[in-house]
Amino acid sequence: MAGEGDYTRLDxxxxxxxxxxxxxxxxxFDDIGKLDKYSDDFGHAGLADKFGDFADNWEISREKLTKEVDALAQIAKAAGEAYEEIDHQLAEAIRSAQDPKKREK
Known part of the structure; x- marks a missing residue:
């Protein structure tokens, strides 16, 4: 990052x-029930049909969005674990380099 030296800082x-x-x-999103269960509550067939169309589209979009959010969650978790492991390895390498006993081995 510009102005911060030749290293990257991660939170x-x-x-x-x-x-x-x-x-x-x-x-x-997984816990949201199907919206079509509300169709009878509209009292008007045309409005119920329009809501049914919305509910169908919402179900398709929700499934796609749920898959994408899950994939991003897995990526973020894996990235955090990988960066943490790298950080531990770098810290150990620095400690080893600073310890004359370990350098002799």
């Missing part, structure tokens, strides 16, 4: 939190 907590949050959104 691992934010990345992990994003994965958790997206997982929660996916779960909320």
């Amino acid at each position: 691992l907590d934010a990345i992990k939190s994003m994965g958790t949050g997206l997982g929660n959104i996916k779960k909320a």
Whole structure:
């Protein structure tokens, strides 16, 4: 990043939190019931038909969105874990380089 030296700074907590949050959104979409159960409540056949069309479109869109949100959640979780592992490995390499006993091995 410009002005910050030759390194990249990542907020691992934010990345992990994003994965958790997206997982929660996916779960909320999964828990939404089908909207067509409300068709009888409209009292007018034309309005009920229009709502039925909306409900069908919503179901298709919700399924697509749920899959995409789930994929993003998995990516964010995996990225957080991978960056954390890299951070631990780099820290260990620095500690080893600074410890004369380990350098002799």
